[in-house]
Amino acid sequence: MEWDKIKIEDLEVFANHGVFPEENVLGQKFVVSAVLYTDTRKAGLEDELSASIHYGEVSAFITEYLKSHTFKLLEKIAEGLAEEMLLKVEGLQKVKLEIKKPWAPVGLPLKTVSVEIERQWHTAYIALGSNMGDSQKYLDEAVKALDEVRNTKVEKVSGFITTPPYGVTDQPDFLNGCLRLRTLLYPEELLKELNRIEKEAGRERIIHWGPRTLDLDIIFYDDLVMEKDELCIPHVEMHKREFVLEPLEEIAPYKRHPVYGKTVREMLEDLREEK
Incomplete structure (x- = not known):
């Protein structure tokens, strides 16, 4: 089955993740994009938010998850967040996540570093x-x-x-x-x-x-x-x-x-x- 998509793009979250101790203490900005795969047919016919996935609530969920955990790797953030979303967000069948780190401490002029994954039931x-x-x-x-x-x-x-x-x-x-x-x-x-x-x-x-x-x-x-x-x-x-x-x-x-x-x-x- 081809699922419908709800997209959240470039949600900014200030959180404490990184390999270096100062990243965990001082914190930094992370930018999260998510594609939520679900069935929007009922919501489209009934025009009722309760029949769909509330993207505002999901955005708050993502923000809270990043702020309440501390991990070393972007890969760990993405894996843990995807699993929690699939377990907790009703109607979510599959999720595509991209987590960007604009202030990655590499000492070189780069725009951003990111990890992108897809996970599903x-x-x-x-x-x-x-x-x-x-x-x-x-x-x-x-x-x-x-x-x-x-x-x-x-x-x-x-x-x-x-x-x-x-x-x-x-x-x-x-x-x-x-x-x-x-x-x-x-x-x-x-x-x-x-x-x-x-x-x-x-x-x-x-x-x-x-x-x-x-x-x-x-x-x-x-x-x-x-x-x-x-x-x-x-x-x-x-x-x-x-x-x-x-x-x-x-x-x-x-x-x-x-x-x-x-x-x-x-x-x-x-x-x-x-x-």
């Missing part, structure tokens, strides 16, 4: 599985743990299904499910959180496809196609696994695979026809 689908101990409890606690990550929100959870083991068949049946979450984390950061939650549930990676208390896998992340040694998105085996596709079809039947072009429902139907 992402949608990820996570597969959950367990076949050791109280599997229902492990899955429920994993959903809760993900929802408690500060910059992540679980939006929808499938029902859990009992399925036979995959790969190594000499082990108990699995309880499987899928969830959709909204996150500001990058894929590798999200994987790190999943691994942390697995470890806290007592997961030990001893036997490939072996029994485990908790298994969490990224199936989709927006429409990203990514191939790294430690992480492949979409999950490379997802189209072959009914225990992934069945609960995923419950919450995202028309989500389309960015490589194969088929919806989750179509992939599930194809897999069942092959049996």
